[in-house]
Amino acid sequence: MIVTIQPSPLKGGIYAPASKSSMQRACAAALAAGGTTTIKNPGSSNDDKAALGVIRDLGAEVLQEDGELVIKSAGIHARESSVFCGESGLGIRMFTPLVALNNKPITITGEGSLVTRPMDFFDTVLPLLGVEIRTNAGKLPLEVKGPLVPADITIDGSLSSQFLTGLLLAYAASGAKDVSIHVTNLKSKPYVDLTLDVMKAFGLPVPENRNYESFYFPGSDFKPDPSSLRSYTVEGDWSGGAFLLVAGAIAGEIVVKGLDVFSTQADKAILQALVSCGAGISIEAEQISLRPIPLKAFQFDATDCPDLFPPLVALAAYCKGTTVIEGVERLTHKESNRALTLQAEFGKMGVPIELQDNLMIIRGGEGVKGAPVHSHHDHRIAMACAVAGLCAQGPTVIAGAEAINKSYPDFYEHISSLGASLTIEQK
Numbered sequence: 492m493i494v495t496i497q498p499s500p501l502k503g504g505i506y507a508p509a510s511k512s513s514m515q516r517a518c519a520a521a522l523a524a525g526g527t528t529t530i531k532n533p534g535s536s537n538d539d540k541a542a543l544g545v546i547r548d549l550g551a552e553v554l555q556e557d558g559e560l561v562i563k564s565a566g567i568h569a570r571e572s573s574v575f576c577g578e579s580g581l582g583i584r585m586f587t588p589l590v591a592l593n594n595k596p597i598t599i600t601g602e603g604s605l606v607t608r609p610m611d612f613f614d615t616v617l618p619l620l621g622v623e624i625r626t627n628a629g630k631l632p633l634e635v636k637g638p639l640v641p642a643d644i645t646i647d648g649s650l651s652s653q654f655l656t657g658l659l660l661a662y663a664a665s666g667a668k669d670v671s672i673h674v675t676n677l678k679s680k681p682y683v684d685l686t687l688d689v690m691k692a693f694g695l696p697v698p699e700n701r702n703y704e705s706f707y708f709p710g711s712d713f714k715p716d717p718s719s720l721r722s723y724t725v726e727g728d729w730s731g732g733a734f735l736l737v738a739g740a741i742a743g744e745i746v747v748k749g750l751d752v753f754s755t756q757a758d759k760a761i762l763q764a765l766v767s768c769g770a771g772i773s774i775e776a777e778q779i780s781l782r783p784i785p786l787k788a789f790q791f792d793a794t795d796c797p798d799l800f801p802p803l804v805a806l807a808a809y810c811k812g813t814t815v816i817e818g819v820e821r822l823t824h825k826e827s828n829r830a831l832t833l834q835a836e837f838g839k840m841g842v843p844i845e846l847q848d849n850l851m852i853i854r855g856g857e858g859v860k861g862a863p864v865h866s867h868h869d870h871r872i873a874m875a876c877a878v879a880g881l882c883a884q885g886p887t888v889i890a891g892a893e894a895i896n897k898s899y900p901d902f903y904e905h906i907s908s909l910g911a912s913l914t915i916e917q918k
């Protein structure tokens with residue numbers, strides 16, 4: 492799909508999409524906790540759909556009712572000998588330890604960029620928990636045979652927090668007693684807070700968080716309760732919402748609703764960057780209003796919120812001076828190598844980006860040129876180019892624009908409803 496964005500002023504109000512981080516965790520927790528869960532504000536991204544597929548394969552029933560989802564579960568009982576995680580990094584890393592709670596061999600697969608993302612963590616860690624595992628040299632497909640038995644372990648948290656999210660859920664679901672997961676060098680910490688929040692909301696045993704260095708499970712008599720009833724509302728998405736907020740800061744007076752300023756989502760930190768660059772922003776409990784005013788370069792550490800790099804680069808392109816963003820090493824293993832893909836695509840739009848060790852240096856405020864760009868099949872690169880295109884000189888033509896379906900399928904519709912002039916060509 493090719494999307495062409497014409498420079499256009501924005502105006503109006505919009506609700507942020509549902510968070511795939513919140514939705515996928517809710518699917519896993521509904522499966523593990525058992526009973527009947529009503530999911531309100533469910534997401535419909537490809538990653539969300541993949542999570543629903545996985546929990547069906549692991550024994551849950553999923554029904555659609557009036558815009559809500561009802562998930563019924565009697566605990567984790569694999570129905571299939573393989574599960575498919577789509578392109579979701581969180582999906583595969585969160586569900587693999589849960590899959591391994593079964594005592595039969597199960598193959599875990601995925602597609603797109605997921606087949607090249609590192610999973611060798613599991614080669615090292617799952618055998619310590621009694622799980623047999625075979626991988627394709629640390630990549631997909633993964634073949635596991637449990638059951639996983641919680642034990643005291645030490646893991647490396649520097650590549651991704653997603654592995655820890657999966658282990659925390661699996662330990663909780665299997666009634667871990669007097670054991671700890673010790674973690675060194677944990678990155679993306681707020682995502683672990685979100686995991687613990689969701690576990691609590693679903694009545695799963697929540698470990699003691701000892702300064703993000705160890706997570707201690709004292710023990711509980713937890714068992715999935717098929718008669719329990721609960722409802723969970725999927726949070727609005729600060730990661731997708733960040734693109735809307737940046738769009739408002741550069742291209743028009745808009746109001747973004749549905750973002751909880753008390754959320755534990757990592758990407759809520761976009762607010763700090765918007766304040767640092769002097770954006771016209773007003774933050775209220777129910778809505779965030781933006782208006783375009785001249786912006787200045789800023790400094791930001793995105794180590795714990797790596798998904799903010801793409802919207803931050805779109806913002807920095809319009810900030811006068813040299814913006815420095817720390818945390819480049821966190822970008823290598825996402826849907827694309829985002830340091831390189833941002834550098835390549837913004838370079839085409841006349842925005843020079845330098846990479847120096849862990850720093851990204853963006854020279855902005857000199858004008859952005861509309862140009863033919865490519866998403867590299869990465870949803871956040873497509874959205875960053877689209878937002879930057881709103882105030883560029885000339886049209887921005889985005890190839891591989893369908894990548895947005897991974898997290899924010901309504902993105903083009905949403906910016907179009909705010910006044911973005913765009914055309915969509917199906918190829």
Ligand SMILES: O=C(O)C1=C[C@@H](OP(=O)(O)O)[C@@H](O)[C@H](O)C1
Pocket residue numbers: 511512513581650651652653656678679682797798821
């Ligand atoms: O847990 C999550 O929902 C996520 C964690 C982050 O990954 P890392 O922990 O690998 O940084 C983030 O980049 C990803 O998009 C979603």
Ligand SMILES: C=C(OP(=O)(O)O)C(=O)O
Pocket residue numbers: 578579580581582798825826871898
């Ligand atoms: C990296 C991302 O997701 P995941 O790791 O879950 O595939 C993302 O959404 O930017």
